[in-house]
Amino acid sequence: MHDVVIVGAGPVGLFLACELGLAGCSVLVLEREPESGSPLKGKLLGIRGLSAASIEAFRRRGMLHELRTASGVHDTPGADAEAHEPTSLRGGHFAGMRLDPGRIDAAALPYRLPGAAMDGMRTYLEAVETTLSEQAIRLGVEIRHGVTVSALTQNEKSAIAHAGEHEYAARWVVGCDGGRSTVRGLAGFSFVGTEPQFxxxxxxxxxxxxxxxxxxxxxxxxxxxxxxxxxxxxxxxxxxxxxxxxxxxxxxxxxxxxxxxxxxxxxxxxxxxxxxxxDRAMQTTTYRRGRVLLAGDAAHIHSPLGGQGLNTGLGDAMNLGWKLAATVHGHAPDGLLDTYTRERHPVGAKVLDWSRAQVAVMRPDPHCQAIQGVVRDLIGTGDGATYVSERLSGVSIRYDLGSEHPLVGRSAPDLHLEDGTRLSDLMRDGRGVALDFSTARSLRGAAEGRESRIRYAAGPAEDDLGLGAVLVRPDGVVAWAGERTPDREAFEEAAGQWFGGPES
Missing domain, CATH: 3.30.70.2450 (Alpha-Beta Plaits)
Incomplete structure (x- = not known):
């Protein structure tokens, strides 16, 4: 029996498989298509834009250079391929109305370090899937093509995906099988929303x-x-x-x-x-039913306006992977897996509304065309362009983790230690990271007591943003931030909340 069976070998399923494989889980991916390639995934019809949030995810797992190469994006001679910013796909559009990149104020974003904070990268589905499948295989993930799941059963200890005469048993099953998800229907998820306009x-x-x-x-x-x-x-x-x-x-x-x-x-x-x-916009009411979970289009569908679908799905996989792995290995704190729905469902709901808003503005009638004029004026301003770009890039996402600190719940900036190490360098093994900039190093013992789950790094930073220390989850989200003299007790509480107790 595998730890996890993933149904669907698209980008979301493969990214999730990589996360679980990185954590040492036994993973089987089932894909109904007999082969991985398709003309619809090639360089023309398969073209996609990766947001800043998705690029951060690939960088943190050391796959950005490989993805850039597969996408035909050439690095600047002499530049560090992982550190160098991707070919700019800055700006984007709202309902077909383009943003002026020059009006986007990256400095307005809280706790973002200087750089192309909201830039994206142009790629295509085949390049993304090739990069992820090769990484998954290196991590010991098994991928089987030509397998069509026809039934699904589960009990308190396992779930079984049935395909013809074959049964694939696992402790958990995750449906990443797209907008017409078989897993979603078989597991009885409620799928609600609005009907299409076009x-x-x-x-x-x-x-x-x-x-x-x-x-x-x-x-x-x-x-x-x-x-x-x-x-x-x-x-x-x-x-x-x-x-x-x-x-x-x-x-x-x-x-x-x-x-x-x-x-x-x-x-x-x-x-x-x-x-x-x-532009049918639908979402499941929960992302988990028993031992079956959903991610990507299986959990939420909407129009492709603004290129949010792939990026939202990758965000689902990054959020779910480490939580499911911790649950498999038995060191997840109580309720950790339930935070997947709690954190990602609101993100999906906002993306659906973002899609609906664009469709409403695009409708070919005099009233909607009048609104187009107003929206053009608004996104032509600095504040309007910055707001739309924040939404498209994913950098505005913030999970409610119960802290008033403005950095907690956000994607961590790629902090640079003075020895040249970047936060993203420390995250390639899928562990959380405790960065301690203070001179007291009072967090060392607390972090090293969970060394299989948290990597501890200490020393001055090129720009510590006025912080004494930060605790970063494996998905790159800041779980706790301390001031110049970090509070060890507060750090212990945050570490226990997300990573469980100290190891014996």
Whole structure:
């Protein structure tokens, strides 16, 4: 019996598998597709933007350089590939209205060190999955393709995924099997939300008269379309989601929609690849039922506007991984696994509302178009651009951990010790980190009493942000922050809350 069976070998399932493998868990990943590759995951239709939060996660696990290489992002000659900031994908958009990167005030973010705090990186799904699957295999994770889960049973000690005549038993099962999750349905999760307003399309085509289409994102009186290079076009037709997966995506239909939303008479001479989607926004009421958990699109779906889906799912995996591993190994404090839903469900709910807000602004009617004008004015200001960029980058996420300290619950800044060590360097083994900048070193014994769960590092920092010490969870979230003279008793309490008692 495995410790964990993960259903779904997409980016979320693979990232979670890496986290669990790093912690020494026995992990089996089941994927229904017979092979990992797909044209829809390639460099055109599979293109995705990684947020600052996701890039931090890859950096903390030492996978950023490999991901950059797989994505075709070349490092600056002579630069440290892990330390160097990724190729900028700064700014983003709200409902197709682009932000001016020059108006974004990174200094306005609390406790962020100088640097490209909100920059992102362009990649594509195949590159992400390749990087993660190779890392998972190195960590001893087993990945099986061509396995379709058809039933799920569980008891107080285990859960079993059934696939035909085969049974895959584990102490825990995690569904990372996408928006049409089989695990979600089999385990009886409630899935609630709002119905779609549009059918969206993404396609790689050959277009006669392509010069009539404006590049970039275009909001029109009849819909929306995005025109990229090499015949890559996306569009939204506000038909209430009626067409999605209900009929074949023929050349005539795609041409008709494109002509309508673009207001042009372009002709599609050839359709190479095409798929559809909607802005249906749904979320499970909890992310755990017994010994079955959900992450990524299995737990929440919404439109791809703003590129939040992949990044939110990776955040789920980073949050869940260390908590589930601690539970497997028997040293999790009481209720640790329940904090997964408590912390990540509100994040997912905000992303769904962010998606709904964009759809509402994009609707092709005079009232919504009037709102577009107001929103354009607002995001054209420094405060407006910074607010939207904070939301897109993920750096504004803060979990309520019961502390008034403004850094607690936030992603830790990548603090640099004077010996050249970075916080991200200390997190590659998946342990928590106690950084002690004070001269007293009074936290050493308390941290080293949990040395298999907490790495202790001491010494001056290039910029300690006025702190005496910080305790960082394995997912990079600050669990506790102390002033110039850290309170050992408070540190002990925080360490016990997140990492359990001292080791014998």
């Amino acid at each position: 059918t969206g399309y993404t396609m790689q085509v050959t277009v006669a008269g392509a010069e009539k289409l404006h590049f970039g994102t275009n909001l029109t009186p009849t819909g929306m379309y995005l025109h990229f290079a090499a015949g890559h076009i996306a569009m939204a037709d506000f038909d209430g989601g009626a067409f999605d997966r209900s009929q074949p995506l023929t050349r005539d239909h795609l041409q008709s929609v494109l002509r309508r939303v673009s207001g042009t008479d372009v002709t599609l001479t050839e359709v190479h690849l095409a798929s559809s989607f909607t």
